Amino acid sequence: MQPFLDECRAVVGDAHVLTDPQAMAGFLTDWTGRWTGHAEAVIRPRTTDEVAAVMRICSSGDVDVCVQGGNTGLVGGSVPPSAAATGRPAVLLSTTRMTDIDDIDTVGRCVGVQAGATIDAIDTHAARSGLMFPIDLASRESATAGGVVATNAGGTRMIRHGNTRAQVLGIEAVLADGRLLRRWSSLVKDNVGYDVPGLLAGSEGTLAVITRVLFALASPPPATTVTVVAIDHVETALDLIGLLRSAGLTIEAAEIMTQAGVDLVHEHGQRRPVSTSAPFYALIEVSGVGEVESEMIDVLERADGIVDAVLEPGPARALWAARENHTEAISRSTTTPVVKLDVSFPLRALPEAFGELSAIEGLVGHPCRAILFGHVGDGNIHVNLLDVPPERTEEITARVFAVVAVNGGSISAEHGIGRAKTAWTHLGRSEVDRTTMRAIKTTLDPQGLLNPGVLFG
Structure with missing residues (x-):
């Protein structure tokens, strides 16, 4: 591998080809701790041209490439496979140095960013021009532009703005052979023709290396009110969302938590959002043009099934903390790596699905x-x-996915397939559908260098 690595060093600089095991360790294990891979080196390019040059070297040397952004993925798609998985050497290509953010186009309401720019940095930059980045995740300070596009992330604002694909106006990407694809x-x-940026959104690094993205921006809501309601049934949350919409309010976010989750977060220092215990808690943020808080109070007084409620003007960080601290509290409380399954259901099936999954x-x-x-408003449950x-991970995963299949849901709502779910893609895609996807993969990456083992197994 030495001649290969020397060629890469000539492109990105000696300091940005990491081969020391300690320096590489953090890149080779995913956030959950469930997935650890092997790479000959971690390569950190700074520009699209450097990515293209590295990909040409990898293509010539028949070297696999795993692309990684903030490494906040939950399905093993951001770390390379084990050394024996493909029989070829592999490198990890990290976008951590690719953090440039262009000036905001305030007329077109969009911004171009490099793949390594974080969600928080993009939103902060947009806010200086009176705009906002429509994608919001609990991992906003580390999740990157390239990563959220590659996984077509949803997040808490999807109910209002749609998923990441809906925010992508243009894309710049390097193909497996080093050619530059630019739709900007x-x-x-x-x-004009196929929606290539839309195709790359959700491709999980298997079709090209995303280097820059042109994102649509949005106007922030004029004022928001956040409520957390303690409820006995999931149906109450769905009914409440409908009542708020009928009252002319815009749903900015709609989340659901269980008593077990809120108790766990409380055990780790977070105050309870309401004083009354209940089987479920719905967090709903709304906006409007009138007296938003009084309109929400009126709806809450008319709604059935509410045990307790609290309201705060947005952004209501203390209320949101009860929801956003779930992931950290869960990780600190388990004795084994958490089995994280991101699934979705038709809204009509959501109450029954919650019951079956809890059992x-x-x-x-x-x-x-x-x-x-x-995300109760779009049927997405994080299990x-x-x-x-x-050794029991696959067994219990199969049980969860059986509930998904019976209720007409999806095994991947917003986290992707990665390495974790490849054995179950037949539950959501027909043989013809899977064959079509493989044909696209083979056409764009005939050597199979990009993220081997991800999405297709």
């Missing part, structure tokens, strides 16, 4: 605690299974 236009209407911990013959939370013995 802020035109609202540009209907799983009592149906398996091994330690297991289920903590459920998610977190704690204390599961590693």
Whole structure:
């Protein structure tokens, strides 16, 4: 590998080709701790041209490439496979140095960013021009532009603005052979051929290396009010969302938590959002043009099934903390790597799905605690299974996915397939569909160098 690595060093500089095991360790294990891979080196380019040059070297040397942004993924897609998985050497290409953010186009309401720019940095930059980045994640300070596009991330604002694909106006990417693909236009209407940026969104690094993205921006809501309501049934949250919409209010976010989740977060120092315990808690943020708080109070007084409620003007960070601290509290409380399953259901099936998923911990013959939370407005549940013995991971994953299949849901709502879910893609895609996707992969990456083992297994 030495001649290969020397060529890469000539492109990105000696300091940015890491081969020391200690320096590489943080790149080779994912955020959950479940997935650890092997790479000959971690390569950190600074520009698109450097990425293109590295990809040409990898293509010539038949070297696999795993692309990584903030390494906040939850399905093993951002770390390379084990050394023996493909029989070829592999490198990890990190976008951590690619953090440039262009000036805001305030007329076209868009901004160009490099793949390594974080969600928080993009939003902060947009705010200086009176705009906002429509994508928001709990991992906003480390999740990157390239990563959220590659996984087509959703997040808490999806109910209002749509997923990442809906925010992508243009894209710059390097193909597996080093050629540059650039579709870069802020035109609202540009209907020439296939939607290539839309294709790369959700491709999980298997088709090209995303280096820059042209994102649409949005106007922030004039004022918001946040409520957390304690409720006995999931149906109450869905009914409440409908009542708020009927009252002319705009739903900016709609989340759901369970008593087990709120209790766990409280055990780790977060105050409870309301004083009354209940099986479920819905967090809903709304905006409007009138007296938003009084309108929300009126709706809450008319709604059925609410045990307790609290309201605060947005952004209401203390209320949001009860939801956003779930992931950290879960990670600190489990004795084994958390089995994280991101699934979605038709809204009509959501109440039954919650019941079936909550019951799983009592149906398996091994330690297991289920903590459920998610985006109630779009049917997305984050299933977190704690204390599961590693050898039982596939068994309990299959149980969860059986609930998904019976209720007409999806095994991946917003986190992607990665390496974790490849065995179950048939539950959501027909044979013809999967064959079509493989044909696209083979056409753009005939050597199979990009993220081998991700999405297709």
